[in-house]
Amino acid sequence: xxxxxxxxxxxxxxxxxxxxxxxxxxxxxxxxxxxxxxxxxxxxxxxxxxxxxxxxxxxxxxxxxxxxxxxxxxxxxxxxxxxxxxxxxxxxxxxxxxxxxxxxxxxxxxxxxxxxxxxxxxxxxxxxxxxxxxxxxxxxxxxxxxxxxxxxxxxxxxxxxxxxxxxxxxxxxxxxxxxxxxxxxxxxxxxxxxxxxxxxxxxxxxxxxxxxxxxxxxxxxxxxxxxxxxxxxxxxxxxxxxxxxxxxxxxxxxxxxxxxxxxxxxxx
Amino acid sequence: xxxxxxxxxxxxxxxxxxxxxxxxxxxxxxxxxxxxxxxxxxxxxxxxxxxxxxxxxxxxxxxxxxxxxxxxxxxxxxxxxxxxxxxxxxxxxxxxxxxxxxxxxxxxxxxxxxxxxxxxxxxxxxxxxxxxxxxxxxxxxxxxxxxxxxxxxxxxxxxxxxxxxxxxxxxxxxxxxxxxxxxxxxxxxxxxxxxxxxxxxxxxxxxxxxxxxxxxxxxxxxxxxxxxxxxxxxxxxxxxxxxxxxxxxxxxxxxxxxxxxxxxxxxxxxxxxxxxxxxxxxxxxxxxxxxxxxxxxxxxxxxxxxxxxxxxxxxxxxxxxxxxxxxxxxxxxxxxxxxxxxxxxxxxxxxxxxxxxxxxxxxxxxxxxxxxxxxxxxxxxxxxxxxxxxxxxxxxxxxx
Numbered sequence: 057x058x059x060x061x062x063x064x065x066x067x068x069x070x071x072x073x074x075x076x077x078x079x080x081x082x083x084x085x086x087x088x089x090x091x092x093x094x095x096x097x098x099x100x101x102x103x104x105x106x107x108x109x110x111x112x113x114x115x116x117x118x119x120x121x122x123x124x125x126x127x128x129x130x131x132x133x134x135x136x137x138x139x140x141x142x143x144x145x146x147x148x149x150x151x152x153x154x155x156x157x158x159x160x161x162x163x164x165x166x167x168x169x170x171x172x173x174x175x176x177x178x179x180x181x182x183x184x185x186x187x188x189x190x191x192x193x194x195x196x197x198x199x200x201x202x203x204x205x206x207x208x209x210x211x212x213x214x215x216x217x218x219x220x221x222x223x224x225x226x227x228x229x230x231x232x233x234x235x236x237x238x239x240x241x242x243x244x245x246x247x248x249x250x251x252x253x254x255x256x257x258x259x260x261x262x263x264x265x266x267x268x269x270x271x272x273x274x275x276x277x278x279x280x281x282x283x284x285x286x287x288x289x290x291x292x293x294x295x296x297x298x299x300x301x302x303x304x305x306x307x308x309x310x311x312x313x314x315x316x317x318x319x320x321x322x323x324x
Numbered sequence: 325x326x327x328x329x330x331x332x333x334x335x336x337x338x339x340x341x342x343x344x345x346x347x348x349x350x351x352x353x354x355x356x357x358x359x360x361x362x363x364x365x366x367x368x369x370x371x372x373x374x375x376x377x378x379x380x381x382x383x384x385x386x387x388x389x390x391x392x393x394x395x396x397x398x399x400x401x402x403x404x405x406x407x408x409x410x411x412x413x414x415x416x417x418x419x420x421x422x423x424x425x426x427x428x429x430x431x432x433x434x435x436x437x438x439x440x441x442x443x444x445x446x447x448x449x450x451x452x453x454x455x456x457x458x459x460x461x462x463x464x465x466x467x468x469x470x471x472x473x474x475x476x477x478x479x480x481x482x483x484x485x486x487x488x489x490x491x492x493x494x495x496x497x498x499x500x501x502x503x504x505x506x507x508x509x510x511x512x513x514x515x516x517x518x519x520x521x522x523x524x525x526x527x528x529x530x531x532x533x534x535x536x537x538x539x540x541x542x543x544x545x546x547x548x549x550x551x552x553x554x555x556x557x558x559x560x561x562x563x564x565x566x567x568x569x570x571x572x573x574x575x576x577x578x579x580x581x582x583x584x585x586x587x588x589x590x591x592x593x594x595x596x597x598x599x600x601x602x603x604x605x606x607x608x609x610x611x612x613x614x615x616x617x618x619x620x621x622x623x624x625x626x627x628x629x630x631x632x633x634x635x636x637x638x639x640x641x642x643x644x645x646x647x648x649x650x651x652x653x654x655x656x657x658x659x660x661x662x663x664x665x666x667x668x669x670x671x672x673x674x675x676x677x678x679x680x681x682x683x684x685x686x687x688x689x690x691x692x693x694x695x696x697x698x699x700x701x702x703x704x705x706x707x708x709x710x711x712x713x714x715x716x717x718x719x720x721x722x723x724x
Contacts, residue, residue: 098377107364111381112393113357126400133396137389 071296072135072143072157074116075150078103079273083288085109087298092138094153110138116153127153131160146291148175148251148267155268164295166248171268173243174250178263186255188264191220191236192271192279193250194290200240200250202233203287204279206271208253218282231261239263249291329355330405330635331397331420333413335384337366337682338374340409341627343616347374348628354405354635357397359390366683384412391416398424407634409627414438414608417634428634429586429607436581437588437607441482441514443581444602450580453573453592453602458516462508467499467515476518479503483512490548492518519601521593523547524561526574527610527618528588529629529641535578537641538571539618544653544715547591547694552685553659555719556694558614559651559711560621566594573600583607587630589614612695613652613679616702620676621650650704653715654697655722657685662724664699669721674714677702 070090073081081104084091092110095101096117105111112134120127135143135157142163145154151171158165182188188208194201205220206212216222221229232254240250243266251271253264270276270287280286289300332349338360341348349356357378360367367381380397384390394416397403404426408417418434420426429437436443444458459466461479470477472495479502481489493499499515506513522542529537544557561567574590590605609615609626618626623642632639655663670678679700686692701718705711 100372100375101379101381102368102371102375105363105368105381108362108383109381110383111379113378113380123400129399130396133392137392 069296070138070140072138072140072154074143074145074154074157075147076104077273079277080146080288080292081105081109083292087292087296089141089296089298090138092135092140094135094150114153117149120153120156127156128160131157136161142295144292144295146249146270146288148269151175151268166246166268167244170244170246174239174245174266174268177239177243177266178253180253180265182255182264183257186257189224189232189254189256190271190275191232191252191254192275192287193236193240193252194285194287195240195245195247195250196294198246200237200245201285202236203285204283205232206275206279212278212282215282218279227259228256228261231259232256235261235263239266247294249287327353327355328405328636329357329401329403330407331357331359331394331401331403331417332407332631333390333394333417333420334358334360334367334408335410335413337369339366339370341631342370342374343619343625348625348631349374349376350632350635350637351376353637356407357401357403359393359397360384369682387416391419394420395423398426405635407631409608409630411438411606411608411611414606427636429583433582434607437583437605439482440480440484440604441511443605444516447577447580447602450576452576452580454599455602456517456519458514460511461503461513461515462511464500464503464508467496467503470496470499470515472496474517477515478518479506479513479515481512482514492548519593519595519603521595521599521601523603524570524592524594524600525558525610525614526570526588526590526592527614527626528574528578528590529626529633529639530578530583530586530588531633531639533584535571535575537622538574539622540567540570541614541617541651542594544651550656550691550694550696551658552656552689552691554656554691555653556612556656556697557651557653557715558612558617559708559715560617560649562649562708569600573602577602577605581605581607585633587626587633612697613654613700613702616677616679616700617650617652620702620704621648648704648706649708649711650702651711651715652700652702653718654695654700656691656696657698658689658691660723663722664724665701665718665721669717673701673717673721674703674705674711675701675718676704 067088072092073084074094076093085106093104094112094114097113101111142165143154143157145151155166155168155171159168190206190208192204194203202220204218205223212218249270252266255262255264276288356376358376359380361384380393382389382393406417406420408414415434415438418429418431421428422431436446441460444455447453476494479491491502524542527539528535540561541558587609589610591603593601609630615627629639681697684696684698703714
């Protein structure tokens with residue numbers, strides 16, 4: 057169950073969140089804004105909604121492509137009167153809907169073209185002998201930071217298994233960083249998280265899939281514990297200029313913080 | 325073949341639709357799109373036990389927002405029915421049906437059941453029931469046209485419910501003082517002759533224009549007299565002649581107002597001279613603890629009946645026991661902490677159900693409305709005398 061979102065009363069701002077999980081909804085309720093959730097039909101509203109959370113079951117993923125009026129009317133009729141400061145999603149599935157809503161409302165957010173460009177990138181087929189790496193990035197003002205590199209299906213327990221420069225040998229790290237930078241620059245992603253699946257073999261790197269969002273809650277939690285970078289919190293707080301809260305879990309565990317200087321930054 | 329779909333505009337606690345372990349929303353027959361109120365107001369109470377895939381939660385006190393959400397839902401989903409049980413939702417549901425050309429009670433009919441002035445005008449035109457003298461109260465000067473020689477008057481909201489926004493006045497000066505504190509714009513108030521008498525209620529089920537069920541009860545106290553530490557209740561009436569007369573008034577009124585399918589809750593006065601005078605009628609099931617009383621006596625849930633009729637589903641009204649009677653007594657918040665009847669005494673007192681109401685009171689020691697109960701006890705008895713003895717026993721034992 058989510059705690060009451062009473063802090064939002066003082067803030068007065070409303071943020072719309074699309075495709076939230078329970079931890080994401082809970083973190084959003086702690087931001088100090090009013091929260092409105094847009095979720096797939098069948099989502100567990102009782103696990104997501106706070107005391108005064110607006111909540112809407114909407115097929116934001118598949119139906120808008122066939123029936124654009126469905127979603128645009130939702131934005132105009134239901135979301136616009138809330139006067140939200142922005143519409144956010146932390147998932148690739150909700151990113152296009154959030155971008156579309158921001159475009160319709162005139163609120164700040166990731167451009168639709170950037171979301172589409174990321175979603176269209178790559179070839180998802182994994183070839184023989186290729187390793188799959190899940191690259192988690194976070195972009196601020198067009199500057200991309202490679203936060204974590206996780207072997208798909210792996211179970212990392214130490215920072216050096218996740219921090220990109222340390223997790224990859226130099227002959228893979230360089231090309232992977234270049235591929236990520238090229239992709240994120242080309243997409244025009246101005247801010248926020250991205251999840252890029254990379255295929256690696258014999259020093260070669262190619263893009264499998266990409267999306268504007270974070271990984272799973274478990275991944276985000278693991279990355280936070282091993283790198284000190286909280287993808288979920290950053291994705292929610294930075295668009296709203298809400299300073300990071302002191303971590304309830306104490307200081308980050310890695311020996312080296314994942315900040316500028318540890319080569320965890322990609323791009324400009 | 326996919327199920328039909330219905331929009332359910334809800335302003336009750338969601339747990340209101342679960343009783344005795346049974347969930348009364350017809351989810352196996354209809355896809356329900358629920359629009360409900362905030363979690364803080366109970367709109368999701370018990371939802372985890374009876375989830376629905378299509379849910380919207382909003383501030384239902386913001387009527388425009390509520391309407392917008394319902395409109396969008398109806399514009400973009402293959403929904404052909406609208407369900408409403410709460411008095412405040414009934415008019416919006418009817419508006420939605422009229423706007424989207426859906427079957428069920430339309431807006432004009434709903435207004436006749438909702439606007440206490442309009443309903444009495446229609447009843448007067450049809451000669452369907454004896455009425456107190458009444459008039460619209462749209463400006464202070466309307467008070468000057470009222471006959472003050474006939475004694476006490478009642479000023480009340482035309483759209484109010486649960487005996488809220490109701491004022492007794494004995495003189496023009498008193499009335500002027502009350503009106504000075506009211507916003508009379510928007511045609512929201514009326515004034516009518518105070519009728520002294522016991523209040524009865526007739527709760528009915530109408531199917532295809534035919535009254536298929538009509539239960540009559542009488543309140544133990546005046547619904548307008550709710551106060552901290554006070555009591556309320558109802559007992560069923562089994563006097564055949566009185567039943568016949570009240571059912572006849574109910575039939576005339578419903579015919580005049582024109583209801584095709586639904587449940588109703590009519591209230592009337594029985595004066596000291598045994599005259600029956602219409603008070604008001606709602607196009608929805610009775611509130612408070614009357615539905616459990618009807619269920620114990622007649623074997624069906626009248627709230628479920630309303631939901632099924634709105635959803636276009638067949639209803640079974642049950643027969644119930646042929647003998648005996650039923651009633652309830654309820655206690656408002658306030659009046660002390662040491663309260664409650666020992667469950668071990670229930671059988672002797674005839675208690676068949678104890679309902680503990682959550683969230684009763686206004687948080688400041690006050691009572692919000694006539695059904696803002698803290699504890700309710702439903703009783704069954706072989707006859708009225710035994711029932712009344714049981715109710716008296718509960719009143720004695722409740723305060724410790």
